[in-house]
Amino acid sequence: MSQPVLILGNGIFAEEVADLVSECPDLELDAFVENLDRERCARRVAGRPVLWVDEIGELAPTHRAVCGIGINRRSDYVGQVARDGIGFVTVRHPRAHVAPTADVGSGCILGVNSVIAARARLGEHVIVNRGASIGHHTVVGDYVTIAPAANIAGLVKIGPESWIGIGATVIDRVTIGRGAVVAAGAVVTRDVPENVQVVGVPAREVKRGVHGG
Numbered sequence: 001m002s003q004p005v006l007i008l009g010n011g012i013f014a015e016e017v018a019d020l021v022s023e024c025p026d027l028e029l030d031a032f033v034e035n036l037d038r039e040r041c042a043r044r045v046a047g048r049p050v051l052w053v054d055e056i057g058e059l060a061p062t063h064r065a066v067c068g069i070g071i072n073r074r075s076d077y078v079g080q081v082a083r084d085g086i087g088f089v090t091v092r093h094p095r096a097h098v099a100p101t102a103d104v105g106s107g108c109i110l111g112v113n114s115v116i117a118a119r120a121r122l123g124e125h126v127i128v129n130r131g132a133s134i135g136h137h138t139v140v141g142d143y144v145t146i147a148p149a150a151n152i153a154g155l156v157k158i159g160p161e162s163w164i165g166i167g168a169t170v171i172d173r174v175t176i177g178r179g180a181v182v183a184a185g186a187v188v189t190r191d192v193p194e195n196v197q198v199v200g201v202p203a204r205e206v207k208r209g210v211h212g213g
Helices: 012-022 039-041 075-082
Strands: 003-008 027-033 048-052 064-068 196-199 205-208
Touching: 003 012, 012 027, 027 039, 039 048, 064 075, 064 196
Parallel strands: 003 027, 003 064, 027 048
Antiparallel strands: 196 205
């Protein structure tokens, strides 16, 4: 029997997550969940209803959720739902490769052709988008977003709530601080402090006080 799934959010990324869920034989999308504008609950998305967040607690015994929003501080939404007793499921596309020795936390999204290599550890609610690669023994904190085609080498440490942009490269043994933003196409060759944005080849600091995830 397939696990019924609620997707938190109902925007364009939520629709992409819905497609991923549809390709997972052990999952079945039941509904989307809205927490900001109740009027959005009057519509349907991808043929499914949009439920108001305060009314999903009764589904806790049977349903699991995944966060389908890519905006900053999605942890607030996850926390709101968790307080109602809703558990979380990891959505892993059938063509995502996860090494047998890797560890993936709950609520993660692993897109098509993503790779999680040997001994890598992903925290909770991490997004690894299509074609992204995470190297061996790399540690990724909670609520990190890895954009499409990003290439993270081995023995890297990525702090919680960081954002790694499309096509970015992070060389081995680098540490990226909490809430940092690595711009699309950047090549990170040295440690990145917390809440800093880096761009370019090699990546250089351009802004402080940012918050990636």
